Amino acid sequence: MDAATADSVWQQTTQAIGRYDFAEANKRLTEALSRLDGSARIPFLAQQGRVLGPMGRQAEAVEAVREAVDLLETPGTEGDAATWHGLGLTLCNARREAEALPLLKRAAELAPHSGPYWKTRGETEDFLGLTDEAERSYDVAARTGNWAAHLALARLKRWTREHNHIDRLINAPVRTALHQACQGYALFKEYDDIDDRANAWRWLQKGAAAARSQPVTPNRPPWSAAAESTTTDVWIAAFPPERSAHVPAIRRSAPRRIFIIGLPRSGTTLVERILGAHSQVQALGELPTFPAAVKTCSGSQTPALIDAETIKAAAHIDPQAIADFYDREIAWRHDGSPCVTDKLPHNSDYAGLIRLAFPDAVIIHVRRAPMDALFGAYKLYFAAGWSFDQNDLAEHYRNYSHLMAHWKTCLGDGLIDISLEALIRDPDMEIRRLLDACDLPFETDCLRPHNAKGAVASASSSQVRQPINAEGIGAWRRYEKELAPLRGRLQSMGVVDSNGDTLS
Structure with missing residues (x-):
């Protein structure tokens, strides 16, 4: 040529x-x-x-x-x-x-002067648990003016009054709404670390406002509660309970699939690490494969990964085609373990279709107190358009709960509910129950998931490398007054009581 x-x-x-x-x-x-x-x-x-x-x-x-x-x-x-x-x-x-x-x-x-290159290097070191190396790489990137690196460095670990980046974050040049968003979320994290809650909340509001103002792109499509509600209704109509009622849990060829689903920040990474510590389980992390399989096999040509047209098309294809696509694309990762995990939280959208494609799959739904889970999403700079406003957080939770209630009707005991709070309160009992649901024998290593090997490519990469602890339980109460709008919306939905405690 x-x-x-x-x-x-x-x-x-x-x-x-x-x-x-x-x-x-x-x-x-x-x-x-x-x-x-x-x-x-x-x-x-x-x-x-x-x-x-x-x-x-x-x-x-x-x-x-x-x-x-x-x-x-x-x-x-x-x-x-x-x-x-x-x-x-x-x-x-x-x-x-x-x-x-x-x-x-x-x-x-x-x-050596490229911020994006140093930031990617730091992120990879972070995911691999190389915290000191990641700190150096993020710092190099931040000094070039890379705001994504500023934010990543703030999230890397807990900072102190003696060792933080607050002055640098405040004085660094801010030229775009993206910079403003990263600055706001980074300063929230570092002010929160030193227990300056007034400044932390002020900067979180600035960060969220800047995030909401980001332009719509194919990678950042618009979000609305109404559109998400419509998509939820299409899922429910396209996959009624009777489609799953008579699906035999036949054994497929190894490995057995374990799907871990839930809201972001609900504890899915911890559950994955618990299972990944087992000698018979290979943890594969957050895989984009099942959504890609549905999109490809459905033949949908719409820009969005998931929308009404894609769901309607997927309802009319043989689920085996999705399973074959998924198996083919995952085979190269498999190390021979009898079980593998897929921890993409957003697979919650596909739970009913997962059951049809993999009748013997274990589907674990991790639940966390909604105020904690939603605040966990709110305080991070997620790409999700619902995470920048308290009303949007509540509306997303409404749609999510509606769909999960439908999948529970469809799957019954085939959808295994795990409470993060119960897991933290009594890890021995809950981990035994979890392993039993996966037909796995108990192993003591599962009680020490912080020792499990492998990269953790999620916002929880640092937390899950610590022993199981109750640090995140009730974390939203640090900002109880400021989160009153979210609590009020959830209370009106019958999700929490007037104290913010979970009702269901």
């Missing part, structure tokens, strides 16, 4: 990615790669890894990255920082953090 043709294909691919048309981008890249040799393949392989991931084809994405790395390590070939960083990001998205880290270190070394 001559240079002009390669440039044309590259432009077409870039345009397709800009439209989020990953299938078209991959088609162009595959055609180009069939006509390229040697080092000329490297940028096209890197780009292919980038587009295959969102399509749920993580195994192929990793293969593309590995081929590119092999070519880069050929004598006489030298990649630039952007290429190494892109390859590392693809591996991170495929939950191969340990494999990604050397590539990300190479990128940061080649571009």
